[in-house]
Amino acid sequence: MKKVTIKDVAKHAGVSPSTVSRVVSKKGKIGAKTTDRVYESIRLLGYVPNYNARSLVNNSIDTIAVVVDRSPKSLDNAYFSDVLKSIATELSIYEKEILLIFSEMNVDERDKIKNLVEANRIDGVIKLSVMKDDLTVDYLSENQIPAVVIGNPENKGKILWVDNDNEHAMYEVVTNLIDDGKTNLCFVGGSPKFIVTRDRLSGFKKALAKNGLDFNESQVYHVDFSEEDAYRNADKIINENYDAIVCTDDLIALGILRRATDKDKKIYITGFNNSREANRSSSSIPTVDIRTDKLGKWAVRLLMGRIDGDVTVTNKIVKTKFIKK
Amino acid sequence: MKKVTIKDVAKHAGVSPSTVSRVVSKKGKIGAKTTDRVYESIRLLGYVPNYNARSLVNNSIDTIAVVVDRSPKSLDNAYFSDVLKSIATELSIYEKEILLIFSEMNVDERDKIKNLVEANRIDGVIKLSVMKDDLTVDYLSENQIPAVVIGNPENKGKILWVDNDNEHAMYEVVTNLIDDGKTNLCFVGGSPKFIVTRDRLSGFKKALAKNGLDFNESQVYHVDFSEEDAYRNADKIINENYDAIVCTDDLIALGILRRATDKDKKIYITGFNNSREANRSSSSIPTVDIRTDKLGKWAVRLLMGRIDGDVTVTNKIVKTKFIKK
DNA sequence: CTGAAAGCGCTTACAG
DNA sequence: CTGAAAGCGCTTACAG
Numbered sequence: 105m106k107k108v109t110i111k112d113v114a115k116h117a118g119v120s121p122s123t124v125s126r127v128v129s130k131k132g133k134i135g136a137k138t139t140d141r142v143y144e145s146i147r148l149l150g151y152v153p154n155y156n157a158r159s160l161v162n163n164s165i166d167t168i169a170v171v172v173d174r175s176p177k178s179l180d181n182a183y184f185s186d187v188l189k190s191i192a193t194e195l196s197i198y199e200k201e202i203l204l205i206f207s208e209m210n211v212d213e214r215d216k217i218k219n220l221v222e223a224n225r226i227d228g229v230i231k232l233s234v235m236k237d238d239l240t241v242d243y244l245s246e247n248q249i250p251a252v253v254i255g256n257p258e259n260k261g262k263i264l265w266v267d268n269d270n271e272h273a274m275y276e277v278v279t280n281l282i283d284d285g286k287t288n289l290c291f292v293g294g295s296p297k298f299i300v301t302r303d304r305l306s307g308f309k310k311a312l313a314k315n316g317l318d319f320n321e322s323q324v325y326h327v328d329f330s331e332e333d334a335y336r337n338a339d340k341i342i343n344e345n346y347d348a349i350v351c352t353d354d355l356i357a358l359g360i361l362r363r364a365t366d367k368d369k370k371i372y373i374t375g376f377n378n379s380r381e382a383n384r385s386s387s388s389i390p391t392v393d394i395r396t397d398k399l400g401k402w403a404v405r406l407l408m409g410r411i412d413g414d415v416t417v418t419n420k421i422v423k424t425k426f427i428k429k
Numbered sequence: 430m431k432k433v434t435i436k437d438v439a440k441h442a443g444v445s446p447s448t449v450s451r452v453v454s455k456k457g458k459i460g461a462k463t464t465d466r467v468y469e470s471i472r473l474l475g476y477v478p479n480y481n482a483r484s485l486v487n488n489s490i491d492t493i494a495v496v497v498d499r500s501p502k503s504l505d506n507a508y509f510s511d512v513l514k515s516i517a518t519e520l521s522i523y524e525k526e527i528l529l530i531f532s533e534m535n536v537d538e539r540d541k542i543k544n545l546v547e548a549n550r551i552d553g554v555i556k557l558s559v560m561k562d563d564l565t566v567d568y569l570s571e572n573q574i575p576a577v578v579i580g581n582p583e584n585k586g587k588i589l590w591v592d593n594d595n596e597h598a599m600y601e602v603v604t605n606l607i608d609d610g611k612t613n614l615c616f617v618g619g620s621p622k623f624i625v626t627r628d629r630l631s632g633f634k635k636a637l638a639k640n641g642l643d644f645n646e647s648q649v650y651h652v653d654f655s656e657e658d659a660y661r662n663a664d665k666i667i668n669e670n671y672d673a674i675v676c677t678d679d680l681i682a683l684g685i686l687r688r689a690t691d692k693d694k695k696i697y698i699t700g701f702n703n704s705r706e707a708n709r710s711s712s713s714i715p716t717v718d719i720r721t722d723k724l725g726k727w728a729v730r731l732l733m734g735r736i737d738g739d740v741t742v743t744n745k746i747v748k749t750k751f752i753k754k
Numbered sequence: 755c756t757g758a759a760a761g762c763g764c765t766t767a768c769a770g
Numbered sequence: 771c772t773g774a775a776a777g778c779g780c781t782t783a784c785a786g
Contacts, residue, residue: 109763120772120774126772131766135771138771138772152548156490158765160481160765161765161778184508201528203492203529206518223780225526294692417766426755434778435780435781444756446779448755457782463756479766479779482778482781483781486762
């Protein structure tokens with residue numbers, strides 16, 4: 105089955121390849137009758153332009169690298185899969201394909217992306233997370249490759265980014281609880297090395313301050329980012345009889361809640377991320393919707409804007425929503 | 430920053446572009462000294478071959494489409510993400526990239542794949558699931574596109590496939606329980622419209638027959654593929670006081686177990702898939718490891734074999750393993 | 755072992 | 771509005 109080329113179409117329609125090209129790409133004015141004839145030939149012959157030939161002259165391939173840091177957890181994590189889903193949906197609107205990249209090591213990731221860019225295999229990059237001293241970000245910004253990061257990049261001027269306002273999100277949760285008369289609160293977060301943990305803790309403190317409540321370091325707990333670890337460390341938190349326990353993640357909250365239930369102890373606890381787990385009837389808790397759908401969508405929009413030459417917009421903050429129940 | 434081309438390298442090394450090409454592609458004999466000089470120039474200039482130019486003449490682009498049926502659940506589902514992870518790992522060994530395709534509608538999926546194939550954007554296809562009357566499979570087989578499917582395709586001769594032996598897997602579970610003296614068993618599965626449910630039920634029946642136990646339709650229950658639905662429908666199963674309840678999925682098993690726990694009722698129940706949930710200390714249950722890592726790995730190997738011209742191997746059955754605990 | 759030349763399938767100034 | 775021609779950056783018979 106010989107592939108049909110632009111020449112075949114041209115011959116069949118009785119025009120030149122240039123004309124066919126113009127019809128297909130909708131560039132330049134072509135007579136209505138000619139256009140019709142060309143389309144008819146394309147349909148008849150089943151012509152699909154060779155993307156590689158096109159890219160060779162265009163230097164654009166309509167493909168975006170989507171980079172997932174492959175920590176053991178990342179892909180199993182609903183956050184990543186939700187964002188990926190949203191990115192995929194939005195990219196399809198722009199008719200871009202996804203080249204999916206996993207990388208455990210930041211150096212390897214940088215080299216990989218460098219290669220893909222220089223081999224003309226991608227037009228842009230969406231990175232699902234950022235880290236400190238991110239080499240990929242450095243490469244991308246130095247070489248002015250269109251790229252966007254989901255999360256809070258160290259140097260905001262370097263690269264497009266989209267993120268929640270995590271400080272404000274937590275501020276809102278805590279303010280809400282205080283308004284309900286809960287004044288003895290504690291904060292349970294993941295590792296403080298994640299910027300997101302720090303941002304949320306900062307929101308916690310601000311809400312207390314704003315409402316004239318004292319803050320003490322003893323109100324802050326850090327656990328591993330897992331339900332199991334939260335469960336194991338729950339006792340010391342539960343025993344303090346806080347009015348409310350606010351957590352930076354649903355799984356953390358659910359781990360603590362499970363421990364409390366085991367001990368037949370009633371607690372008030374809030375999560376974060378609006379995960380499926382937080383919405384199961386048997387263990388439904390208040391949580392914060394971080395709008396992964398919007399995070400993904402805006403990542404794509406910022407990137408597409410940049411590819412189209414827009415240099416005015418550099419980031420987008422996605423509003424969260426406290427789901428109190 | 431002008432892109433460096435093969436000509437630049439040739440000039441710098443004092444050879445012809447043909448020679449550089451041969452060195453890079455390792456085709457044809459080139460003198461050791463020349464080779465060294467060319468490599469040195471490549472390194473110095475930072476040359477990366479333009480993939481689109483190469484593909485234009487090669488008709489191969491080192492990219493594989495990985496197709497995910499985008500049902501609402503698919504991406505959140507650990508099964509899909511695990512398989513995807515394994516495919517990614519194995520493909521990277523062959524230095525192939527992943528073009529990630531989601532598609533909700535089978536017709537759209539077919540058209541999408543057709544386009545990518547004809548535009549020379551992919552060399553092969555891995556599909557994470559198959560359905561009845563799968564149009565994508567028809568297109569791929571009719572046009573002899575290298576492709577592999579994970580699951581049980583209707584017409585086994587049409588396309589490469591890899592799957593578990595689900596009947597035997599369940600046979601093994603049930604036999605094992607019977608050996609332990611449990612004779613009053615029931616089967617709880619997802620919808621019977623999935624081939625996998627039918628295969629596992631068949632294994633259940635065979636194990637009973639083999640051991641001279643009677644089978645009655647009343648021993649078979651079907652629930653939606655979710656923990657919630659299993660929980661809701663658990664009472665009628667629990668009340669029968671079976672020696673053991675075998676389920677086709679961990680979440681189903683855990684839903685029933687949770688209900689039993691709520692009622693302070695002891696049951697013996699087994700799951701399927703060896704999911705994280707089935708291994709949590711608080712609710713650990715026997716389960717079957719379906720080896721998603723091997724499913725993904727073999728999908729890639731079969732595909733690569735076919736791309737390299739091997740037409741002898743057509744499928745692979747991945748052994749499961751009962752994890753009794 | 756190496757080079758000159760043709761060709762892969764497009765696009766796009768240039769000319770009309 | 772349309773075509774002839776050059777060129778994108780490679781690879782690969784062909785010839786030596």
